[in-house]
Amino acid sequence: MLNLEYKEWDKFKFIEIFNIKNGFYNKKPNIEAIGNIPFIGAVDNSNGITEFYTLKNIENSSKTGDKNNVNLEKKLFQSNAICVTNNGSVGYAYYQKSKFTCSHDVNPLYLKNKILNQSIAMFLITCIEKQRVCFEYSRKWRPKRMIKSNILLPIEEPEKPNFEYMEEYSKSIINSKTEKYKQYAQKVLNSIEYKNIETLENKEWEDFFLIDIFTTIQRGKRLTKQNQTKGNIPYISSTSLNNGVDNFIGNKTDVRIFSDCLTIANSGSVGASFYQPYNFVGSDHITHLKKENMNKYVYIFISTLTNRFSEKYNFNREINDKRISREKIMLPINDRKEPDFQYMEQYMKNLTYKKVNQYLSFINYDNLKLSLI
Template sequence: MNNTKVWHGFSLDDLFIICRGNAKNINSKKDEGDVSLISAKDNNNGFNKNVIPTSKETIYKNVYTVNNNGNGVCLSYYHEYPLIASSDVTILKPKYDKFCNISVALFITTLIRQQKSKFNYGYKMSESRVKKQKILLPLKQGFDESNNSPTIEDIDFECMINYINNIITNKKSNYKYKIQNKYNNITYDEQLVSLDKKQWKEFNIDELFEADNIYRGKRLTKAKQIIGDTPYISSSGISNGVNNFISNDVKVRKGNNCLTLANSGSVGACFYHQYEFIASDHVTCLKSNKLNEFSYLFVATMLNRLSTKYNFNREINDKRIKREKILLPLNDKGEIDYEYMEQYVKNILIENMSQSEIK
């Protein structure tokens, strides 16, 4: 961004109509619907679940949200879709249509998040405090602040849009380059038989993974987590189970090039991790020297089916894991067909890369 730009502080109250979410009993069972329930989460845009709102819960669309407390205090998101929000969330309804542009929204939410250092558990970001917050916005070229106070018409929306779009374009370009290079050497097997033509057999979990390589992570409370670069894997069903990025190196249990299986929370959620990570006590690590990046993904998909058998009241403990069975394809010798699993996933990757393009 041009360093010579003129910036001006606008209060959020000047730009938005500000109110508090009024969704009730968000942790209770609600009927599944097509309206998103937003709560004060620190990931996934605050999304909790899709619900059918009650007549007393206000539905919003094309609004910003700001988390009032919790681990995600001051995190801000933009939502183009219908939503209801918990009382831990403040709603920012744009007074001007120009703030409903997704690139402008990404610019604005980043600025709001920069206020986080002011707030904590003892000093929450209440509705009244949100109204008082100011954000610096760029002004159009040639504006003379010495003669006039800037208005909404003086804000350089084009500058914000171009800035965000350039970031997105560069990230997409880098991602496309990395993906193409990573999978440049894998080949497609046109002769690979379909899943329904293969013979299958059930195997115990401990037949696929060596006993020493089935282990639970260790408990590490949020208060003891030190911010860093190592993924902390918990029982979340999204973002590969990544709950945080930390640097703890003492009294932790690490994993690398293996699967994690959620024991609680999103019970049965299974993800492959090619990188080093720290495992919470809510996941079990599963490692096998016979699996690679591609066959691990095949097995993870099969293990994800366990989620239908378990819930909050029936978690996957250590004994249950070892008794669980997994259905796997066989080769001509009646053994687990590792090569087939590997090639099947390679075929899918190549098909997806050829059928879609990162634009």
């Protein structure tokens, strides 16, 4: 029943499925206090959320920054909407289950004659984002163009979308992924022993050169897009997203392959630092740092500190080989005034133990709420 290949599909106009709203033509409010109302912008991450504001922040803001303002009701949008970016990162869609405010670079969509829920929204978002390839920064997806757009949806009879099927399909995927995560989470918990240790504040720290911590510090090798072949080897470059993975390639010659190490972006998103547990090809835009017998928990602890290099570098000031040889980081030390790698390892194990338990508690609570509905 849930196999997509055996479902009948049909084409619909966006305007047949959605009430298409215009976002509010406004600049982002000034932050005067911590709020809980999300501002949705034309971005490709974080569910479209760029900041949280209070009602007062939103009410007091105006495009021109003066008293030429509009009523709060025109700036707030109701819950259970899909927000589609129409400018910038065009064609990304995000479900909003609470009230929100947004820019005019976003189209809020509401189902006609039906209240949207998260399961239906997840299915529709996948269908909406299939059209992303049709748009780019210079070809916006404003409401006037969106009402002429089409969307393919499964149907229960001619000209009638099968929302019940969409909901059940999404739930089946979510339940399957949740069960896999719970099994993985339990495996992680079984591999970790929680121990009481000193807090970071009570621990003594000292400065160390990177060249004194790591036995190998080496830049990757240049590999242009044109010379990349399709494959399943992660290609790590200067992006600050997705653990630095920029592509998956098949190149195995005339490249530099690293594994089980730390990477730092030396250009682009300068300072972005990640632990890489697998074999990967490193571009010339990253530098890999490795120390024999250092485990992933220590690498992850240190990556938080090396990420701070982004505060002193930027696109015009890169981390070259000479500069990285002079870089220092502060580390907790033991009684011999050496880096306390055992402490770092246990600290990250404790943090992992706490976070995984929090995630499991959240999942179990969320499933309980669903069963009571």
